[in-house]
Amino acid sequence: xxxxxxxxxxxxxxxxxxxxxxxxxxxxxxxxxxxxxxxxxxxxxxxxxxxxxxxxxxxxxxxxxxxxxxxxxxxxxxxxxxxxxxxxxxxxxxxxxxxxxxxxxxxxxxxxxxxxxxxxxxxxxxxxxxxxxxxxxxxxxxxxxxxxxxxxxxxxxxxxxxxxxxxxxxxxxxxxxxxxxxxxxxxxxxxxxxxxxxxxxxxxxxxxxxxxxxxxxxxxxxxxxxxxxxxxxxxxxxxxxxxxxxxxxxxxxxxxxxxxxxxxxxxxxxxxxxxxxxxxxxxxxxxxxxxxxx
Amino acid sequence: xxxxxxxxxxxxxxxxxxxxxxxxxxxxxxxxxxxxxxxxxxxxxxxxxxxxxxxxxxxxxxxxxxxxxxxxxxxxxxxxxxxxxxxxxxxxxxxxxxxxxxxxxxxxxxxxxxxxxxxxxxxxxxxxxxxxxxxxxxxxxxxxxxxxxxxxxxxxxxxxxxxxxxxxxxxxxxxxxxxxxxxxxxxxxxxxxxxxxxxxxxxxxxxxxxxxxxxxxxxxxxxxxxxxxxxxxxxxxxxxxxxxxxxxxxxxxxxxxxxxxxxx
Numbered sequence: 001x002x003x004x005x006x007x008x009x010x011x012x013x014x015x016x017x018x019x020x021x022x023x024x025x026x027x028x029x030x031x032x033x034x035x036x037x038x039x040x041x042x043x044x045x046x047x048x049x050x051x052x053x054x055x056x057x058x059x060x061x062x063x064x065x066x067x068x069x070x071x072x073x074x075x076x077x078x079x080x081x082x083x084x085x086x087x088x089x090x091x092x093x094x095x096x097x098x099x100x101x102x103x104x105x106x107x108x109x110x111x112x113x114x115x116x117x118x119x120x121x122x123x124x125x126x127x128x129x130x131x132x133x134x135x136x137x138x139x140x141x142x143x144x145x146x147x148x149x150x151x152x153x154x155x156x157x158x159x160x161x162x163x164x165x166x167x168x169x170x171x172x173x174x175x176x177x178x179x180x181x182x183x184x185x186x187x188x189x190x191x192x193x194x195x196x197x198x199x200x201x202x203x204x205x206x207x208x209x210x211x212x213x214x215x216x217x218x219x220x221x222x223x224x225x226x227x228x229x230x231x232x233x234x235x236x237x238x239x240x241x242x243x244x245x246x247x248x249x250x251x252x253x254x255x256x257x258x259x260x261x262x263x264x265x266x267x268x269x270x271x272x273x274x275x276x277x278x279x280x281x282x283x284x285x286x287x288x289x290x291x292x293x294x
Numbered sequence: 295x296x297x298x299x300x301x302x303x304x305x306x307x308x309x310x311x312x313x314x315x316x317x318x319x320x321x322x323x324x325x326x327x328x329x330x331x332x333x334x335x336x337x338x339x340x341x342x343x344x345x346x347x348x349x350x351x352x353x354x355x356x357x358x359x360x361x362x363x364x365x366x367x368x369x370x371x372x373x374x375x376x377x378x379x380x381x382x383x384x385x386x387x388x389x390x391x392x393x394x395x396x397x398x399x400x401x402x403x404x405x406x407x408x409x410x411x412x413x414x415x416x417x418x419x420x421x422x423x424x425x426x427x428x429x430x431x432x433x434x435x436x437x438x439x440x441x442x443x444x445x446x447x448x449x450x451x452x453x454x455x456x457x458x459x460x461x462x463x464x465x466x467x468x469x470x471x472x473x474x475x476x477x478x479x480x481x482x483x484x485x486x487x488x489x490x491x492x493x494x495x496x497x498x499x500x501x502x503x504x505x506x507x508x509x510x511x512x513x514x515x516x517x518x519x520x521x522x523x524x525x526x527x528x529x530x531x532x533x534x535x536x537x538x539x540x541x542x543x544x545x546x547x548x549x550x551x552x553x554x555x556x557x558x
Contacts, residue, residue, distance in 0.1 A: 013554075043557055050403045053554040076405035082557075086396035102296040103404040142400075 001064055003028050003150055003181040004049065009058035011044050018044035020205045021058070026183055031176055033196035033213070034185040041205040042185040043083070046154050049183075050080060062150060076104060079148035083155035085139035089128035093138055096127060097145060104146040115141040118167060133159045140168055144175065151175060153184045157191055169195060190279055222260070225253040226267060227274035239266060255280060297401075297411060301418030305384070312380040313426040316373045317433035323369040324434070327362055328441045334360045350500040355519045362438060362445035367453055367518035373430075374460050374513060375493055381423055381461035382485035385468020388415040389550065390478040398555050408551045412469075416543065419465055427458045449522055456516035456527070459535055463512045464489065466542035473550045509534065 004026035011018035019041035026032040036042050047053045048060055051071035060067040062074045087096050094112075101108035116123055119137045130138065136159045143151065151172065157165045172195065176182055186192050192199055193213055201209040228250045237245050241258030256263050267275065330337055341349070342356045349356065353371040358364025389412070392398040401411060431454050438445055468485060471478075478484055496514040499507025508514040508531075515531040 047555075047557065052399065052402055053556070054552070072405045072407045072410075074405075075403055078403065080399075080403045082399050084396075085400075087400060088395065088397055099296065099300060100400070100404070103406060 001028060002026065002061075003030070003063065004032075004183060005061045005064070006045070006049075007059050009045065009048060009060055010056045011041075011048060011053065012056045017041075017205045018056075019202070022202070022205075022207050023058075024200050024207060024210055026181055029176065029179060029181055030198065031172075031182040031184065031196045033192035033199035034183065034202065035187060035189060035192050035199055036185075036202035037187055040202045042187075042202060043154055044205075045202070046152060046183075046185060049152065050075070050078070076146075077149040079143035079146065079151045081139050081143040081151075081153045081156055083158055085135050085142075087127045087135070087138065087142075089126070091127055092123070093121065093125055093127065093130075094123040096138065097123070097142060100142050101145055106146065108145045111145050111147065112141060115144055115171075118171060119164065133161060133164070136160055137164065140171070144171065147175075147178075147180075149180055151180055151182045153182065155186055156184060157186070157188070165191075221255045221257050221280045222263075223253070223276075223278040223280045224256055224263070224267075225251065225276040225278070226270070226272050227251055229271045229273050232270055236270065239263075295414075297406070297414035298418050301388070301415055302421065305418065305422040308380070308384075309422050309426050310429070312376070313429035314433070316376050316426075317430045317437075319373055319376070320366065320369055320430075320434045321437040323366065324362070324437050324441050327365045347501050347503070350503075351497050353518055355522065358519070358522055362442050363449045363453060363518075363522055366438075366450065367522070370453060370457075370518060371513070374457055375489070377426070377457045377461045378464045378489045378492075378513070379486060380426065381419075382464040382468045382489050383481060384419045384422060385465035386472045386478065386485050387481040388419055388469060389472040390475070390481055393477050393555075394479070394481075399557075402555055409547060412547055412550050416469065419469075420462075423458065423461050423465060427454075427461070430454070430457070449525060452521050452525065452527075453518050456518075456521070459516060459532075460512050462539055463515075463535055466539045466546075469546040470542040470549075473546045473553065476556070 002025040004024075006025070007023050009022045010020050022041070022045060034042055034045070044053070048055050049062060049067055051068050051074075054068060063077065065074055067074065088099075091099070097112050097116075098109075101112065112123075115121075119140055121134070121137045121141060125134075127135070127138070140156075143153075153172075156168065160168060172182055182195070184192065184195060196213050198210070198212050200207050231250070234245065234247060237252065237254060239262075241256050241263070243255045243257070245252065245254040247253075327334075338356055338359050341354055341359060344354070348354075352368060354368055355364050358367075392401055402408065431451065434454065435447070435450065438450060464485075467488065471484065471488070472481075475484075492511045493513050495507065496511030499505075499511060499514060512535070515535055516527060520526075520528055
């Protein structure tokens with residue numbers, strides 16, 4: 001059974017586009033990534049799944065049930081972490097978490113304390129005394145305390161320091177091992193690459209690519225930038241897999257796709273003074289997919 | 295039930311402050327009434343020389359002023375004004391505060407239907423207002439008994455009860471406004487201007503002597519003079535109040551259930 005099944009989902013806000021004809025499925029036990037630049041429609045899709053907003057057309061189902069019709073029933077098995085978390089400011093963390101737990105038909109006290117320990121969260125503080133990152137931690141505990149079967153995360157790592165990100169990711173993997181599916185939106189490719197088995201790429205409201213992360217990394221583009229000591233001609237870079245070559249003064253930059261050993265050998269032929277190899281930004285990857293589409 | 299309790303906890307302080315302040319206003323007048331004592335006849339003479347319009351605007355019924363009920367109805371119009379502000383604030387903020395504090399995402403992704411959320415909020419506001427009225431009534435009646443002793447309790451309670459009616463009307467109006475608006479930056483601005491707007495319309499109606507204007511201002515739905523004279527409420531206005539409350543709340547539910555909750 002598919003955990004999430006989205007069919008031809010379209011949402012317009014008045015005349016402005018939210019998403020157009022989005023379709024994909026998330027399978028049971030899967031960690032699914034949803035990437036795209038800001039304003040592409042990631043949050044719109046998520047908000048429809050959570051029945052916070054209603055679609056213009058198309059349908060979305062979670063656990064095989066329509067998202068809108070069965071919203072309260074479905075919500076019992078969903079944990080949701082928004083990109084920015086906001087809670088009742090005058091409440092203490094523990095009261096907020098207890099209030100949150102009171103909506104689910106089980107005793108979550110033990111889990112609250114376990115999670116708070118893992119995330120290193122002080123339960124006695126008031127919400128309005130917390131920093132942005134700490135609020136996010138409350139959000140993490142809040143979204144996992146009822147052991148949901150589907151975890152929906154909207155840009156989950158913003159505001160978390162690397163150590164906490166690490167802890168959070170291992171927490172997610174643990175939940176995933178226990179059987180929870182994870183749906184994660186992000187505009188940071190590397191974070192999606194680390195966790196997800198499949199990704200959907202969305203741009204300007206449309207899904208432009210749906211593939212296994214393995215394939216995506218195999219087709220992995222690397223961004224090279226070389227500072228060259230002695231002038232070399234453009235022809236030096238005449239080689240399979242190099243694209244978007246730009247040469248400016250003594251700096252050459254290009255995208256490379258293919259066997260990494262070959263390019264390293266090639267570069268070693270030139271005398272260079274500096275070398276940068278970077279993950280291409282999401283935009284650059286989109287450029288690539290865009291070209292393909294056309 | 296958890297949402298209801300959560301809301302009630304949030305109302306606790308404001309209910310105590312509002313009900314005590316309103317009661318304070320009335321109790322002060324009860325003391326003034328006592329203080330006037332026999333001089334009340336002179337006071338009556340002074341009032342009867344006032345222009346009729348002013349008497350109407352301020353709910354002064356000269357014939358009745360020597361009784362506590364009549365004297366009370368004068369201050370009571372201000373109590374109702376305060377009560378309306380409280381109720382309107384409460385109704386408007388019930389939904390608007392979730393949007394403003396950006397907690398709507400939290401609450402509305404929980405396994406409860408929107409209908410249940412609104413029902414809980416409505417019940418909480420209703421009980422908060424009921425509590426306000428009980429505290430207010432208890433304090434003023436107690437003061438009346440202790441200070442004046444001789445007065446018509448039934449009329450006194452009947453007049454006081456109209457506070458609750460007016461409050462329910464403004465609460466319902468507040469709910470309707472808050473589900474219709476996308477985001478309300480300042481609840482107080484919206485509720486105060488609405489309440490004062492209706493108050494001015496009502497006073498203007500009395501000022502102009504135009505009876506039809508009464509239909510447009512809840513402040514004029516329950517005429518204390520009529521209540522004192524007939525020991526009853528005016529049926530037509532009672533019906534309008536109930537009809538308005540039901541319509542406004544039904545509308546609120548329909549809108550709220552269909553509404554898009556936008557991201558913070």
